Amino acid sequence: METPGQKPLVVWALNISVVLLVLLWIFPTLGLFVSSFRTGDQITASGWWSSMFPAEQTLQFRAADPDDNRIETSAGVFVVEGNVFEGGDVLGIDSWGTSSRALDAYQVGETADLGDGETLTLSEGGAYVWQGDEDQMSGRGQRIFLTATVPPEFTTNNYGFVLFDEDNSEGMAKAFFNTLTVVIPATVIPILIAAFAAYALAWMDFPGRALLIATVVGLLVVPLQLALIPLLSLHNAVGIGKGYLGVWLAHTGFGLPLAIYLLRNYMVGLPRDIIENARVDGATEFQIFTKIILPLSFPALASFAIFQFLWTWNDLLVALVFLIDSSGNTTVMTKQIVELLGTRGGDWEILATSAFVSIAVPLAVFFMMQRYLVRGLLAGSVK
Numbered sequence: 389m390e391t392p393g394q395k396p397l398v399v400w401a402l403n404i405s406v407v408l409l410v411l412l413w414i415f416p417t418l419g420l421f422v423s424s425f426r427t428g429d430q431i432t433a434s435g436w437w438s439s440m441f442p443a444e445q446t447l448q449f450r451a452a453d454p455d456d457n458r459i460e461t462s463a464g465v466f467v468v469e470g471n472v473f474e475g476g477d478v479l480g481i482d483s484w485g486t487s488s489r490a491l492d493a494y495q496v497g498e499t500a501d502l503g504d505g506e507t508l509t510l511s512e513g514g515a516y517v518w519q520g521d522e523d524q525m526s527g528r529g530q531r532i533f534l535t536a537t538v539p540p541e542f543t544t545n546n547y548g549f550v551l552f553d554e555d556n557s558e559g560m561a562k563a564f565f566n567t568l569t570v571v572i573p574a575t576v577i578p579i580l581i582a583a584f585a586a587y588a589l590a591w592m593d594f595p596g597r598a599l600l601i602a603t604v605v606g607l608l609v610v611p612l613q614l615a616l617i618p619l620l621s622l623h624n625a626v627g628i629g630k631g632y633l634g635v636w637l638a639h640t641g642f643g644l645p646l647a648i649y650l651l652r653n654y655m656v657g658l659p660r661d662i663i664e665n666a667r668v669d670g671a672t673e674f675q676i677f678t679k680i681i682l683p684l685s686f687p688a689l690a691s692f693a694i695f696q697f698l699w700t701w702n703d704l705l706v707a708l709v710f711l712i713d714s715s716g717n718t719t720v721m722t723k724q725i726v727e728l729l730g731t732r733g734g735d736w737e738i739l740a741t742s743a744f745v746s747i748a749v750p751l752a753v754f755f756m757m758q759r760y761l762v763r764g765l766l767a768g769s770v771k
Contacts, residue, residue, distance in 0.1 A: 417747070417751070418436075419435075419436040419437070420740055420743055420744050420747070421744055422436040422439050423436050423439075423736070423737065423740035424546055424547070424737070424740045424741040424743075424744045425542040425543060425544065425546065426439055426541070426542065426543075426737060426740075427541060427543060427737055428735055428736055428737045429445055429447070429538075430443065430445070430538070430540075430541060431736045431737055431740070432445075432736065433445040433446075433538070439540055439542075440540055441540060442537050442538060442539050442540065443537070443538055443540070444482065444535060444536070444537055444538075445535075445536060445537075445538045446491055446533060446534070446535055447479075447533070447534045447535075447536060447538075448531065448532070448533055448534075449472040449531075449532045449533075449534065450528065450529040450530065450531055450532065451468055451470060451472075451508075451516060451518050451529035451530045451531075451532060452468055452470045452529050453527075453528060453529050454466065454468050454518075454525040454526055454527070454529065455526055455527070457470070458525045460522075464521075465519050465520070465521070466519065466520060466521065466522055466524075466525040467517060467518070467519045468517075468518045468519070468525065468529070469515070469516070469517050469518075470515070470516060471513070471514045471515050471516070472510075472514040472516060472532055472534065473513070473514035474514075478513055478514060479514075479534075479536040479537065479538060480536060480537050481496050481510070481512070481514070481534050481535070481536050482535045482536060482537060483495055483496075483534075483535045484496070484510050484532060484533060484534045484535065485500075485532075485533045486500050486502065486508060486530060486531060486532065486533070487531075487533070488533060491533045491535055492535055494510070496510060496511065496512050497509075497510075497511055497512065498510075502520070502524075502530070504520070504521075504524065505520060505521065505524075506518075506519070506520030506521075506524045506525075507519055507520070508530055508532070510532065514534075516532065518530055546737045546738060546740070546741040547741055547745075549738060549741075550738065550741045550742050550745060551745070560721070560724060560742065560745070562717075562719065563719050563720055563721045563723070563724035564721060564745075566717075566718055566719060566720050566721075567701060567720045567721045567722075569632060570632065570635055570636070570639075570700060570707065570711075570720060571697060571700045571701050573632075573636045574635070574636050574639035574640065574643070574696070574700045575693055575696045575697050575700060577636060577640045578639070578640045578643040578644050578647050578692075578696060579647060579689060579692060579693060579696070581640065581644060581647075582643075582644055582647030582648045582651050582692070583651055583677075583682065583685070583689065584677070585644075585648045585652075586647075586648050586650075586651035586652040586654075586655050587651075587655055587673075587677050587681055589601055589604075589648065589652045590652050590655040590656040591655065591656075591663060591676075591681075592673065601652070604645050604648050604649055604652075605645075605649060607644075607645035608645045608646060608649060610645075612642055612705070612706075613705075615641075615642075616705070616706075616709050619638060619641070620634075620709055620710065623637070623638075623710065629710065629712075630710075630711070630712045631711075631718070632711075632718065634710045634711075635706060635707060635710040635711055638706050638709075638710050639696075639699075639700050639703075639706060642706070643696050643699070643700075646692065646695065647692050647696070650688055650691065650692050651685060651688050651689070651692065653688075654685055654687070654688035655681060655685055655688075658681065658684055658685075662680060663676055663680065663681075666680055690757045691757075693757065694753065694754060694757050694758070697750065697753055698750050698753075698754065701721075701746075701749065701750050702722065702750065703720075703722065704720075704722040704723060704726070707720045707722065707723060708723065721745075721746045722746070724742070725739070725742050725743060725746060728742055
């Protein structure tokens with residue numbers, strides 16, 4: 389039996405589940421944020437959770453080109469000397485090698501036998517001496533692989549490249565404003581239409597109202613993919629299949645069922661006395677809707693706005709179908725990131741930065757309006 393003041397097990401289970409769900413969302417976002425300030429080598433070498441600690445990395449260098457830097461000794465041996473850290477920070481070398489198959493073949497100070505009398509010696513601090521005969525000391529410099537302990541490093545160069553570099557910033561900046569061009573109307577239009585429809589379904593009596601409510605509920609389960617091709621064919625037939633108007637209408641059509649259902653459930657829970665008193669005082673339906681219903685329904689409007697904004701901002705499928713533009717003038721951020729995956733698949737720092745830039749606006753919108761989310765979703769569930 390439960391003692392007074394003791395929480396039941398189901399409450400503990402619920403609290404633990406909520407904490408786990410919160411952590412499940414926080415960790416990837418935090419990891420993306422941290423990775424956006426790291427270099428590509430650090431991302432490859434260690435996870436974001438260890439970004440504050442030194443990490444062991446494998447670094448590749450080349451000795452100086454022998455054709456321009458070799459010196460012939462009195463014994464007829466050609467020598468190339470230099471430092472692998474020239475112009476950079478000096479790192480503590482744990483081990484080194486001359487082949488990717490044996491990265492830790494030698495310790496600092498040891499001499500590697502490259503065959504036919506050719507040798508390479510690496511000293512503490514990165515200084516090397518490479519020597520051999522004239523035929524061997526030609527072409528490109530010898531590769532040197534170092535295993536070193538690298539201190540943590542954070543940089544804002546990733547954001548500088550993504551947002552301000554001439555080779556990339558134009559595409560990302562244009563994609564950002566293209567996304568805003570899609571998202572803002574695609575959020576406002578369904579709210580305006582759904583608010584009128586929800587008020588009619590909640591407080592106006594007319595034939596077929598129950599059938600319309602059932603139709604709205606049924607449309608909630610219609611798969612988005614099922615309607616894409618027929619809708620695109622319709623848009624092409626009327627000439628709006630390759631522009632912003634087509635994608636606005638598509639997002640509006642796909643978002644209306646949830647919007648009407650959510651707003652109707654909220655409006656039907658508002659006090660009836662307020663509406664009846666307004667009608668007795670001679671207020672029209674439009675006056676009741678604009679001066680009473682809309683102000684009281686702000687939590688529900690905000691909760692749907694959050695859902696619609698997040699969905700349209702993160703959408704890729706609808707944008708690919710209804711924003712067909714080979715010139716890239718209407719490319720949204722999700723498509724721009726997909727293109728970066730193709731052109732910069734190994735530049736994880738650029739991908740992480742671009743991805744975090746794309747989620748920064750939805751995060752800001754969510755945190756500013758999240759207090760209305762629960763109130764709007766739970767509206768009408770309890771009488």
